[in-house]
Amino acid sequence: MWEKKPILLLLLATAAILVGTIITVVLPFAWVNTEADRIETVTPYTALQQEGRDIYIREGCNNCHTQTVRPLVAEVLRYGDYSKSGEFVYDRPFLWGSKRTGPDLARLGGKYPDAWHYKHMASPRAMVPKTNMPDYGWLSANQLDPTMIKRKMDVLGFPYTSDELYSLADKNEMDALVAYMQKLGSDIPWRNAAATTIVGNLKNPYADSDHSTLEEWEPLYEENCEACHGEHFEGDIGPELDGASMEDTELFEIIYNGVPDNGMPPFAGLGADKVWQVVTFVKYYNQGEDH
Amino acid sequence: MKSTEYNYDIVRSFVNWSVLWGLVAVLVGVIVSFQMVDPRLNFPPYLTFGRLRPIHTNAGIYGWGVGVIFATFIYMVQRLCRTPLWSPKLARFQLWFFNATIIASAVTLLMGYTTSKEYHEMEWPIDVMVVILWVVFALNIIMTIIKRREEHMYISLWYMMASLVGVAILYLVNAAAVPVSLFKSYSAFAGTNDANVHWWFGHNAVAMALTAPPLAMFYYFLPKSTGVPIYSHRLSIIAFWSLLFMYLWTGAHHLLWTPVPDWIQTLAMGFSVMLIAPSWGSVINGYLSMNGQWHQMRENYLVKYLILGITFYGLQTIQGPMQAIRTFSAFIHYTDWVPAHIHMGTMGWVSMICFASIYYLVPRIYGKKLFSIPLANLQFWLILVGQLTWSFSLWIAGVLQAGMWTAMNPDGSLTYTFMETMVEMYPYWWIRSIGGLIYFVGVVVFIYNLVMTVRHGEIASTEAAAEGRA
Amino acid sequence: MDLASILYLGVTFGLFVIFVLIVLRTYSKKRKDEGEIAKYRMLDDE
Structure with missing residues (x-):
């Protein structure tokens, strides 16, 4: 049988490969990114945010930063609400990453003010003395190209206005990257839900310290x-x-x-x-x- | 049949180029490891960690790994089929197109043209090049097998054929994208779907490019080096079908606890554990082939490489399934443990087998005795010590990091900030870099030995060259 | 049992049967020599 027939062996090998592939890779398309996991408040990226995302990709930020918070106690405490499938429907490609040399960024949006990001990107060690993150201040010197960004938005089918594109001409790559980071994980109102209500009387246990x-x-x-x-x-x-x-x-x-x-x-x-x-x-x- | 009929010319070329790309891969690896301990070693825009790391991985997989696959498959297919290569011209085209693809990949990745998908970073024009390359290669191998003069197909041929179709399916599906320009495209899949498709690719690229081909080499070069056949051809067949069937279900073990549907994660977890059986089927087959031959571990440096290689495969395929279990994954995923695991596979298992295969090939395809067996032994110890240093430092680092990430105070708050956990990594990252340097020296010794063999090696017939193993 | 469960068990069992058949065929006494011949032939190609 197949022991002496290479074409038959190739076909059987292909069949063996396709069983698991169809069940675990093709079948999920019936559930994922459908009404089943849709989240009403999740919106596409604006032109500036999408360009920021593409810069994030270009600089390989995903090599050190993940973008998915797992439903584990320590993780939710550290980063925020765990990630949901519906939050990623506009992500092409996905940027979940595989290694946290730096912290996870899935819930970064709204954590710090813009000014923090500009300062941190330009000189990470000025803010976090022992970090090994490279400097990205040079991004500020690169102006954006609205024509290219328009083409990207058209391919993705994301909505934009001509005013929005026009305003991009005054912006640089750092502006775009910061805009993207401020969008990350902020489409669902998890921050309000995560805030702790303090009940009862608070007393500073260290008030008398010398x-x-x-x-x-x-x-x-x-x-x-x-x-x-x-x-x-x-x-x-x-x-x-x-x-x-x-x-x-x-x-x-x-x-x-x-x-x-x-x-x-x-x-x-x-x-x-x-x-x-x-x-x-x-x-x-x-x-x-x-x- | 006389060996002069075989086309060794093209095997020589592929060996030479793959060794060069292997050197580049290890060198860039050492560089990025130092960038992790000292960020001042980043030189934007081109020479930053974010842009160089994909060059390290892709040079390793596509330049070194696939390059050796090309060399060894073309050699093995001719010997096992007792017939010359179907089309030497096509193979010659494949060689130059291969180098063009690797160079184009390196240049575009430096420029920042990347899809960001791990081990598939190259943009769509290079995907097209890779597909052409693979089709040309597959056609040549399959046609040679069809035209073979040996009726029985040895297990290595099975693994080779599985690799040919497997890589083709994986690469084509995961490459699906809509181009915006020559250097930018968007994935055809979004979010969770993209993640699921990608790690199906990612994990099975390991199966089809970094497991099936080294197994084909192991099953061929071990008996060729020892002079005794493998223990059981039938066991290798059972392991073959099981491995091929089970691997494809396991991609989502890279995505445990992510938004990918739970049932996919559970299947991935179950099949990952089941994969121990076919993996160890090959390991045990290898060990039992050494029955009565263990003295060759002392006398024959090729056997030393091959048996250590398959041992690392065995360890890798125990550790891998362990990591694929949800509870363990919750602890070590995203830490430095993971690169330690990967590097045991690449530096230990795959590269050990590749080094052995090339050491076996070079005397035969050049008709010269190996320049120095002591140097080959020295290299063995350098890469073994280098790799163990590399992996052990990061296994320890990963456990430390995981422990600190999950440590909690009695009041339910986290014990450590992220930076407190990161600064603990620096000493281990230093040790890892040193391990990488030792490994790099090993590769330099390897190349020196090969160059000296080709340039100044004693001329011998292929049979006499083979005696050189004593 | 609903249709999905029957399908699930049926496919699983079917796959297992295929595996058993491959093992039985590979290790059948009739094919003992045939199954191992390739490993000797590959050594004898010089």
């Missing part, structure tokens, strides 16, 4: 706050911090839940204990120096 204890918590401030609020609370991307003017509990709520509309990310992931340490550091460190 200055030397405060210094132990300085690294927490440096890692999480300094990039936006400056080395000496003077402010930069975020406002100047005048801890003394605020109640401990008020500070706690802002740091714990963030102020999404003003670009202040939530730091609930640090845990209440560390957030109280940051609160105490921000509020009393300067006072301690004064005394």
